[in-house]
Amino acid sequence: MGVAEKIKDIEAEIARTQYNKATEYHIGLLKGKLARLRTQLLDESSQKTKGYGLSFDVMKSGSARVALVGFPSVGKSSLLNTLTETESEAAAYEFTTLTAVPGNLYINGAKIQLLDLPGIIEGAAVGKGRGRQVISTARTADLVLMVMDAAKGDTQRRLLTHELETMGIRLNTRPPDITIDIKKTGGIKFTSTVPLTHVTEHMVKNILSHEHKCHHAHVLFREDATVDQLIDVLEGNRVYMPCVYVYNKIDNVSIDAVDYFSRQPFSICTSVTNKMNLQYLLALIWRNLGLVRVYTKPRGQQPDLDEPVILRSGATTTNICQGIHKDMMDVFNYAYVWGCSVKHQPQKVGRDHLLADEDVVQVMTRS
Numbered sequence: 001m002g003v004a005e006k007i008k009d010i011e012a013e014i015a016r017t018q019y020n021k022a023t024e025y026h027i028g029l030l031k032g033k034l035a036r037l038r039t040q041l042l043d044e045s046s047q048k049t050k051g052y053g054l055s056f057d058v059m060k061s062g063s064a065r066v067a068l069v070g071f072p073s074v075g076k077s078s079l080l081n082t083l084t085e086t087e088s089e090a091a092a093y094e095f096t097t098l099t100a101v102p103g104n105l106y107i108n109g110a111k112i113q114l115l116d117l118p119g120i121i122e123g124a125a126v127g128k129g130r131g132r133q134v135i136s137t138a139r140t141a142d143l144v145l146m147v148m149d150a151a152k153g154d155t156q157r158r159l160l161t162h163e164l165e166t167m168g169i170r171l172n173t174r175p176p177d178i179t180i181d182i183k184k185t186g187g188i189k190f191t192s193t194v195p196l197t198h199v200t201e202h203m204v205k206n207i208l209s210h211e212h213k214c215h216h217a218h219v220l221f222r223e224d225a226t227v228d229q230l231i232d233v234l235e236g237n238r239v240y241m242p243c244v245y246v247y248n249k250i251d252n253v254s255i256d257a258v259d260y261f262s263r264q265p266f267s268i269c270t271s272v273t274n275k276m277n278l279q280y281l282l283a284l285i286w287r288n289l290g291l292v293r294v295y296t297k298p299r300g301q302q303p304d305l306d307e308p309v310i311l312r313s314g315a316t317t318t319n320i321c322q323g324i325h326k327d328m329m330d331v332f333n334y335a336y337v338w339g340c341s342v343k344h345q346p347q348k349v350g351r352d353h354l355l356a357d358e359d360v361v362q363v364m365t366r367s
């Protein structure tokens, strides 16, 4: 039996087993086995491409990458054509787009890569061919735009989320707060700092020893995590990224449907053909990428507000200095900062100061 068939078997067994206190242990082990097989499947396919990964060969460019993922003919290419200078063929038949097509978005002075991808269908993650390649490419993005046909909305969202999860993508959530420290001896030591309602020590030990052949480790739970979250930590090949759910073609549905979709978490309704809500979409993309604009101010001059330096959230004074000149940190003394990251305007800060969006920074070098 091939790996894909084994996966199907276990999925079917999990689906037909009713979840309760008596079965949760068994289901936990099955999930562990399933995760192992899925990782094996991912590894196998990347070996075939000589460790190159499965993804489409498109260079990253700009400050971030946003991937368009969705069923065929939901309007991904039409969206790329409307928001960027790039032309990607759009048409009324399914699977019009056959490869990855990059375009540039300009938001708040930042250049962001928008990546059009072929449409995918249910089973893409375990099937052969382009579906896996699409999701592998989505794994390299900083944000996923899940584009859907509002007339089919909720089902598409559920099915696609499952496909992405199968390939190790976790949307709109943080990595679980679990640490697993592999040891040489001493057995498995299990501790938690909070009461656990989803897993037991027995289950954790069994998943570690059966599926991972790990018999000596310190396991620490700092949150009430589920068995799926434990498996995510054990498998270790997960990517965590934000996702915006785009319900497109709202020109085709009732106002009640629009109202309903708009209220779903991380969601937006658009009509590409009628250019409805596209400005708000750009604003949502910006917010979810968490980029930071920083303006530099030369001594004795006004800051240059037309040319922000674009940094990732979590950027410090050091990062902006490195952006100005590679040897800047050698002569860095301190910096003055104006903006939301400081209490006093300006405030003197050191090299590890955390910058906020729209801060102004004046670097003072050692004389």
Ligand SMILES: Nc1nc2c(ncn2[C@@H]2O[C@H](COP(=O)(O)OP(=O)(O)OP(=O)(O)O)[C@@H](O)[C@H]2O)c(=O)[nH]1
Pocket: 070, 071, 072, 073, 074, 075, 076, 077, 078, 079, 089, 090, 091, 092, 093, 094, 095, 096, 097, 098, 117, 118, 119, 120, 248, 249, 250, 251, 252, 270, 271, 272, 273, 274
């Ligand atoms: N009514 C309506 N039609 C739209 C909208 N956006 C796109 N379309 C139409 O939907 C069809 C498919 O659009 P594409 O942009 O090719 O869709 P796609 O998701 O890129 O499709 P694939 O590349 O085949 O996966 C085209 O006929 C578009 O004109 C919209 O907002 N409303």
Ligand SMILES: [K+]
Pocket: 072, 073, 074, 090, 091, 092, 093, 094, 095, 096, 097
């Ligand atoms: K199409």
Ligand SMILES: [Mg+2]
Pocket: 076, 077, 078, 089, 090, 096, 097, 116, 117, 118, 119
């Ligand atoms: Mg397309």
